[in-house]
Amino acid sequence: MNPKLLLLTLLLSLTLTACAPARSEPESGSEASAPSSQAEEQPSEPASSVQESSADPAGEESSAPESQQPRTLPDWADESFYTAVVDWAGGTRTADSLVERYGDLIVSDRYFRLANEDGSLSGWIELGRDGTVPETVPVEELYQNSARLEQFRANCKAGKPDQLVWLSRGDPLLYGLQVYTFDGETLWREFLMPERSDLLTSADLSESELVEGDGWWQINTVDGVRGILVPEEALTRSVLDLEEVLRQAEEAGYTIVQEPADRSGIPCTYYQLWNSEKTGMYYSFYAAEDGSCWFYGDEVNGSIRLAVEAASPA
Structure with a gap:
């Protein structure tokens, strides 16, 4: 069966149920299919299994092994970076200015949702305020600084340690940060969400893997949560x-x-x-x-x- 028709069948029989509860993790578009976006929609896509990690009791050390401790943000993600992110979310700073200042940062300034079903990549992208309907959507309009994405992918395949920070608009939160850390052997995905103006809180840390298909690649957690999804060529109307x-x-x-x-x-x-x-x-x-x-x-x-x-x- 055609992947889109199969997706529709599942949509009509399963997905179109009562509106899904609000997600705690803003999803960019990397996790859900276009049709499912209407049920709640949004995206949104399949709700993630992210759960907030509870704080350790005062005075007690975490029992989790060192390898399971939350990854840290890179040195450039300091207090001024957080302030810049808040300004961006509030509309007083552009994505271009963020990328110019933090060259390793990936920014998704347009709200979108992508998913792959049986190897076929599809989804939707929110149109801009000018209302124009593009014939194609280049990768750079999904992920600004997309060349850095390809560099990270290459390093993972070559066994070279690397770290990537992805800032994206989300729902219901205005934005979220996902940090991908490759230590030369293991790939980790950490989702960070703002709870206070002066703190980034880790909501989820999962071991992940790089998955490649025809015309796209993606980072999924080993327990099935889909992360960033990157097309290799411009997307077309569906x-x-x-x-x-x-x-x-x-x-x-x-x-x-x-x-x-x-x-x-x-x-x-x-x-x-x-x-x-x-x-x-x-x-x-x-x-x-x-x-x-x-x-x-x-x-x-x-x-x-x-x-x-x-x-x-x-």
């Missing part, structure tokens, strides 16, 4: 098989409501799929009348999200 989507919805007992709509100047049909007998089973999307685009909308903030996918390998 359009699902509308006829098949509606057929499966009808078979699953959904009522289908449609009406004309407009997304960023493109005439569309707005589809709402719901089942009154199963509370919370709801899904919506916008399909361009000319078949050129597929959009998802955030019912909370009204943002527009363009469905995208990786080009099929030659």
Whole structure:
């Protein structure tokens, strides 16, 4: 079965349930598929299994082995760095200025969600305020300083120690930091989230592995939590098989409501799929009348999200 249709089938039968609880970890787009973004959506994607680590009782030392202790941020991630991150999240500092000042930092300034299903990379990216609908989305628009990502990947494959810090917009938190540390043998992923203006708190530390596919690579934890996902080429617009989507919805007992709509100047049909007998089973999307685009909308903030996918390998 086509990966997208398989994903849709799972979506209609499983994912479209009551809205998922708020996630504690902001996900960038690296963890969920485009369709699932509507159920809660957002992304969002599959909720992560991150749990906050409880503080050790005063006066007691952690019983965890040294290898399991939280990794530390690099020397340049000092108090001024944290202040810069807060300014960025508040809109008073640009991502470009962060990258210029902290050359090792990866910044995801646009909200997006990516996932791979059976090796096929797809997802969505939130459109900018100008409302333009791009034909393609280059990697640099997902991850500023993306060349540093490739350097980290190469070092991991070569057995050379390296560390990467990724700052991304998230939901419900405004942002989060993920730190990837390779010591020459083991790769670690640590998620840090702000709890106070003067403290970064480690929420999760997991041993991870580098996974590569056709046209993409990803860092997953060994217990299955998906981390950063990087396409090797620009993403293109994605359009699902509308006829098949509606057929499966009808078979699953959904009522289908449609009406004309407009997304960023493109005439569309707005589809709402719901089942009154199963509370919370709801899904919506916008399909361009000319078949050129597929959009998802955030019912909370009204943002527009363009469905995208990786080009099929030659």
